[in-house]
Amino acid sequence: MRRKDRELTNIADIEAVLQKAFVCHLGLADAGQPYVVPMNYGYEDGHIYLHGADEGRKIDILKKNNKVCFEMETFQSEIIKGGDQPCDWGTAFRSVIGFGTAELLQSNEEKSRGLNIILKAHDDRSFSFPEEMLNMTAVIDITIKEMTGKAAND
Numbered sequence: 548m549r550r551k552d553r554e555l556t557n558i559a560d561i562e563a564v565l566q567k568a569f570v571c572h573l574g575l576a577d578a579g580q581p582y583v584v585p586m587n588y589g590y591e592d593g594h595i596y597l598h599g600a601d602e603g604r605k606i607d608i609l610k611k612n613n614k615v616c617f618e619m620e621t622f623q624s625e626i627i628k629g630g631d632q633p634c635d636w637g638t639a640f641r642s643v644i645g646f647g648t649a650e651l652l653q654s655n656e657e658k659s660r661g662l663n664i665i666l667k668a669h670d671d672r673s674f675s676f677p678e679e680m681l682n683m684t685a686v687i688d689i690t691i692k693e694m695t696g697k698a699a700n701d
Contacts (some may be wrong), residue, residue: 550624553664554695554696554697555641555643555692555695555696555697555698556696557667560696561594561643561694561695562590562695563632563641564619564620564621564641564642564643565590565595565619565643566590566668567621568619568620568621568643569587570581570585570586570587570588570619571585571586571587571595571597571616571617572584572585572586572617572619573586573597573605573616574597574615574616574617574618575605575608575609575612575615576612576614577604577608577611577612577679581694582604582605582608584605586598586599587665588619588665589661589664589665589666589667589668590593590664590668591664593690593691594664594688594689594690594691595617595647595688595691596662596664596665596686596687596688596689597665597686597687597689598665598685598686598687599684599685599687600683600684600685601683601684602683602685606651606656606685606692607682608686609649609651609687610651612645613648613649613650613662613690614646614649615646615647615648615649616644616645616646617643617644617645617647617674617689618625618640618642618643618645618700619642619643620640620642620643621640621641621642622638622639622640622658622665623638623639623640625670625691628698637699637700638699638700639700639701640697640698640699641696641697641698642697642698643694643695643696643697644694644695644697645691645692645693645694645695646691646692646693646694647689647691647693648689648690648692649687649688649690649696650670650688650689650690651685651686651687652682652685652686652688653686655676655678655681655682656685657686657688658676658686659674659675659681661686661687661688662676662684662686663675666696
């Protein structure tokens with residue numbers, strides 16, 4: 548990281564971003580071409596869980612290449628004007644960028660667990676899901692291999 552003064556080094560600070568952010572920007576490589584998808588997600592114990600249809604471009608890519616990149620951020624929407632010149636302006640944010648490997652969960656029990664982790668960010672309840680819905684749903688489990696955090700003006 549170029550700006551070491553902005554690096555989040557405490558894992559609790561990094562995990563706080565993963566717990567508070569709303570969207571995971573999932574980066575995939577499709578035959579040498581980048582592909583990024585914004586997705587809702589859940590985080591628990593070094594794993595990111597995502598869900599969606601069990602077919603489509605992201606699923607096709609993951610079946611060929613399960614190495615992924617992800618990014619999440621929290622920020623304040625207003626611009627902080629630190630001077631008269633726009634180069635002195637900025638935003639208050641915290642972000643995490645990381646790399647991992649993705650696995651498509653197979654059993655309905657694994658899928659239900661992953662979906663409940665995703666929902667935990669929005670509701671404290673545990674849910675049951677109809678088997679027919681689980682059969683049509685892809686749940687992706689990303690094992691995080693490395694990640695870094697960054698903060699500015701917070």
